[in-house]
Amino acid sequence: xxxxxxxxxxxxxxxxxxxxxxxxxxxxxxxxxxxxxxxxxxxxxxxxxxxxxxxxxxxxxxxxxxxxxxxxxxxxxxxxx
Amino acid sequence: xxxxxxxxxxxxxxxxxxxxxxxxxxxxxxxxxxxxxxxxxxxxxxxxxxxxxxxxxxxxxxxxxxxxxxxxxxxxxxxxxxxxxxxxxxxxxxxxxxxxxxxxxxxxxxxxxxxxxxxxxxxxxxxxxxxxxxxxxxxxxxxxxxxxxxxxxxxxxxxxxxxxxxxxxxxxxxxxxxxxxxxxxxxxxxxxxxxxxxxxxxxxxxxxxxxxxxxxxxxxxxxxxxxxxxxxxxxxxxxxxxxxxxxxxxxxxxxxxxxxxxxxxxxxxxxxxxxxxxxxxxxxxxxxxxxxxxxxxxxxxxxxxxxxxxxxxxxxxxxxxxxxxxxxxxxxxxxxxxxxxxxxxxxxxxxxxxxxxxxxxxxxxxxxxxxxxxxxxxxxxxxxxxxxxxxxxxxxxxxxxxxxxxxxxxxxxxxxxxxxxxxxxxxxxxxxxxxxxxxxxxxxxxxxxxxxxxxxxxx
Numbered sequence: 342x343x344x345x346x347x348x349x350x351x352x353x354x355x356x357x358x359x360x361x362x363x364x365x366x367x368x369x370x371x372x373x374x375x376x377x378x379x380x381x382x383x384x385x386x387x388x389x390x391x392x393x394x395x396x397x398x399x400x401x402x403x404x405x406x407x408x409x410x411x412x413x414x415x416x417x418x419x420x421x422x
Numbered sequence: 423x424x425x426x427x428x429x430x431x432x433x434x435x436x437x438x439x440x441x442x443x444x445x446x447x448x449x450x451x452x453x454x455x456x457x458x459x460x461x462x463x464x465x466x467x468x469x470x471x472x473x474x475x476x477x478x479x480x481x482x483x484x485x486x487x488x489x490x491x492x493x494x495x496x497x498x499x500x501x502x503x504x505x506x507x508x509x510x511x512x513x514x515x516x517x518x519x520x521x522x523x524x525x526x527x528x529x530x531x532x533x534x535x536x537x538x539x540x541x542x543x544x545x546x547x548x549x550x551x552x553x554x555x556x557x558x559x560x561x562x563x564x565x566x567x568x569x570x571x572x573x574x575x576x577x578x579x580x581x582x583x584x585x586x587x588x589x590x591x592x593x594x595x596x597x598x599x600x601x602x603x604x605x606x607x608x609x610x611x612x613x614x615x616x617x618x619x620x621x622x623x624x625x626x627x628x629x630x631x632x633x634x635x636x637x638x639x640x641x642x643x644x645x646x647x648x649x650x651x652x653x654x655x656x657x658x659x660x661x662x663x664x665x666x667x668x669x670x671x672x673x674x675x676x677x678x679x680x681x682x683x684x685x686x687x688x689x690x691x692x693x694x695x696x697x698x699x700x701x702x703x704x705x706x707x708x709x710x711x712x713x714x715x716x717x718x719x720x721x722x723x724x725x726x727x728x729x730x731x732x733x734x735x736x737x738x739x740x741x742x743x744x745x746x747x748x749x750x751x752x753x754x755x756x757x758x759x760x761x762x763x764x765x766x767x768x769x770x771x772x773x774x775x776x777x778x779x780x781x782x783x784x785x786x787x788x789x790x791x792x793x794x795x796x797x798x799x800x801x802x803x804x805x806x807x808x809x810x811x812x813x814x815x816x817x818x819x820x821x822x823x824x825x826x827x828x829x830x831x832x833x834x835x836x837x838x839x840x841x842x843x844x845x846x847x848x849x850x851x852x853x854x855x856x857x858x859x860x861x862x863x864x865x866x867x868x869x870x871x872x873x874x875x876x877x878x879x880x881x
Binding site: 342343344345347348349351352353366368369370371372373374375376377378400401402405 | 468469471472475476479481482486487488489490491492493494730731734759760761763765766767768770811813814816
């Protein structure tokens with residue numbers, strides 16, 4: 342899975358570091374470090390951290406369908422190729 | 423869409439954060455035509471800020487910062503590994519370095535910046551001389567660090583150089599930082615905060631040399647051995663990290679007729695590119711580090727902002743403006759925000775501190791290294807703020823800047839109400855070496871402004 346934290350939004354509440362310590366850590370008192378591509382076994386913990394973030398600064402691709410599922414009308418996609 | 427046919431083909435040039443976020447926004451906003459993303463690196467879009475932090479300290483592998491797709495990109499054509507070489511606006515085509523022509527109805531320019539190379543190419547080619555801009559750069563630097571080094575010399579104490587020094591100290595490696603200015607971070611935050619940053623380097627065992635420059639990188643047998651400094655001293659080291667800022671990737675636009683050059687690609691507040699003659703285009707948009715856009719909040723000055731947030735937000739605004747009805751377009755008016763983590767301290771900033779004349783410490787203590795400070799222009803209006811381990815206050819200062827409020831005094835009762843010069847280094851006057859633009863024609867309605875061909879002098 343792939344993760345990105347908007348560190349301009351992050352306020353260092355560190356809920357993620359409690360819930361998924363293998364994927365999120367504090368460097369000092371409020372600087373967040375994280376695993377952008379955590380291994381699959383961390384997925385559940387990371388999703389809990391996403392849900393618990395008080396400022397909703399963590400985004401993942403966990404809920405985004407793979408490219409094959411994307412709804413691209415065939416006629417339109419074939420245009421102008 | 424009133425007035426013009428909906429675009430069928432959109433090309434995004436640049437496959438980093440701005441390119442990916444722009445593409446995702448196009449799909450989110452309903453673009454279902456042919457989307458092509460062009461990138462010069464072979465890798466799919468990855469995040470760069472972690473490279474100097476969790477990657478360099480060894481916690482995250484260099485190839486583990488791939489960015490998530492936050493929207494399904496659907497049927498997207500990825501052309502990676504070959505840079506764009508030309509924008510042919512008359513034909514409506516992006517031309518790649520291998521000659522491939524990619525037609526567009528709308529194009530988003532997000533080619534970003536590359537590391538400014540060490541000027542002497544023979545010295546830059548020495549083994550041990552590294553940059554940190556790309557994943558490949560980071561991997562090479564880590565290989566050197568892992569091999570065991572006695573000392574690293576970092577050239578430049580901006581945010582990148584300071585973060586590299588911090589990571590080296592975290593790994594227990596001796597490091598010398600050489601900075602031309604009188605303190606680290608002065609270009610972005612001024613001398614008052616630069617002095618605080620210098621204390622941070624000192625407290626963490628960095629050998630900080632300010633007010634000097636590196637004159638030469640010396641080597642033997644093709645391997646870097648030492649840096650010769652302008653004060654006559656020599657620093658023996660195994661690795662030199664060149665952190666002298668970036669060069670904007672605009673060369674490919676030289677014949678495009680766009681107002682582009684070393685300062686970036688000029689754009690209006692809505693991310694539409696400006697042509698050489700000063701007119702705004704309607705089919706070329708710009709976002710990210712390469713965009714030089716008129717900011718409504720700062721007297722419509724053209725700003726280039728090499729910040730993560732500017733790339734992420736600017737790309738979303740640009741993409742939305744590309745496909746919405748013209749009357750629904752919005753400006754990229756976000757207050758600039760950036761952040762850095764170094765030596766265990768969380769540094770955040772909002773606004774544009776470098777536009778300031780004065781600074782006042784408003785909370786905490788600079789001696790303790792935990793504080794907030796506000797920047798004001800000469801009229802006493804707040805234009806920026808910085809926090810060291812006071813990040814939760816950033817939103818407060820952003821609010822003041824958005825409202826064009828007066829520069830506040832200290833909030834903590836024990837702080838002196840002391841406004842002092844922010845001490846920014848003078849702007850380099852000769853930073854623009856672009857071609858000359860001249861006015862042609864006589865009749866007022868036939869006049870135009872064009873780029874003077876290189877080498878031709880004025881009549």
